[in-house]
Amino acid sequence: DTAVSQTPKYLVTQMGNDKSIKCEQNLGHDTMYWYKQDSKKFLKIMFSYNNKELIINETVPNRFSPKSPDKAHLNLHINSLELGDSAVYFCASSHARTSGSYEQYFGPGTRLTVT
Amino acid sequence: AQSVTQLDSHVSVSEGTPVLLRCNYSSSYSPSLFWYVQHPNKGLQLLLKYTSAATLVKGINGFEAEFKKSETSFHLTKPSAHMSDAAEYFCVVSAPHGQNFVFGPGTRLSVLP
Numbered sequence: 001d002t003a004v005s006q007t008p009k010y011l012v013t014q015m016g017n018d019k020s021i022k023c024e025q026n027l028g029h030d031t032m033y034w035y036k037q038d039s040k041k042f043l044k045i046m047f048s049y050n051n052k053e054l055i056i057n058e059t060v061p062n063r064f065s066p067k068s069p070d071k072a073h074l075n076l077h078i079n080s081l082e083l084g085d086s087a088v089y090f091c092a093s094s095h096a097r098t099s100g101s102y103e104q105y106f107g108p109g110t111r112l113t114v115t
Numbered sequence: 116a117q118s119v120t121q122l123d124s125h126v127s128v129s130e131g132t133p134v135l136l137r138c139n140y141s142s143s144y145s146p147s148l149f150w151y152v153q154h155p156n157k158g159l160q161l162l163l164k165y166t167s168a169a170t171l172v173k174g175i176n177g178f179e180a181e182f183k184k185s186e187t188s189f190h191l192t193k194p195s196a197h198m199s200d201a202a203e204y205f206c207v208v209s210a211p212h213g214q215n216f217v218f219g220p221g222t223r224l225s226v227l228p
Contacts, residue, residue: 004158033216041153041203043218056215090158103149104216106159 003027004107006091012113013081021076021110023091030095031055032074033104034066037088049074078112086114117142117208119219127225134193136222138180138206141187148189149207150180153221159205165189176200201226 004025013019025032033056034046047066048056054066063079078085091107122137140146150162163174170182180191189206206219 041221043159043205043221045216092159102147103161103164105161106151108158109156 004091004093004105006089006107006110008110009108010111010113012115014115015081015083017081018077018079019081019112020078021089021091021112023074023076023107025072025091025093025105025107027093027105029093029105030071031093031102032068032071033092033094034074034076035090035092035106037090037109039087043090047074047076081112081114083114086112088112117144117146117210117215117217119206119208119217121204121206121219121222123222124220125223125225127227128196129227130198131195134191134196134200134224136191136204136206136224138189138191138219139187140189140206140208142208142210144210147209148180148182149209149216150174150178150189150191151205151207153203153205155202162191162204196224196226198226198228200224 007022031050033048035043037043046060049068052068065077068074088109088111090109092104094102094104118141120139148165151159152162153159162178163172165172165182173179178193182189203221203223205221207216209216
């Protein structure tokens, strides 16, 4: 069974459109994350949610909005897509920071291409 | 604040020879350290982690890393490279209890036949 899954795997869209990427984890974790990997493979955290509450919100344009309907899901909605949004987006999850076992488990990534 | 430096952007080794991927970190706290591997067009997989227990950490697929506080290093090694080890490797530092994962820029490992 897939531990952290993302849909879609590939997303090609035009500038100005609005799109969503979905993430689900079946590991029983209570913290979930979104990362952006640029064309040089550099990974940067965008958001972190713990028990459906936003705990990290890095400097990300407000066109990006995470939504967590429950502990197992963290979706990423992007408004008014721009060329610079083209990247691979990774979802990850972990146990709570106080658990002593907080390594992050990553999904397979969503490659977003904005034309 | 934490930061990670991976000294080599690309390492090339022959199959069967040792692998050394270098990582140095900076942290205001006693850090937790991780190595992840990313195969082409795949997600990231945890290789190993250091969380203030034994300084020599063994991971999956024959990899290990040694935490050296005096050198602020956490280099990844493997005695004998396999073709399937060709991938991108990321060193990660976090504050205690996993706050703020900070990724290094990555090292691409090529394994030559």
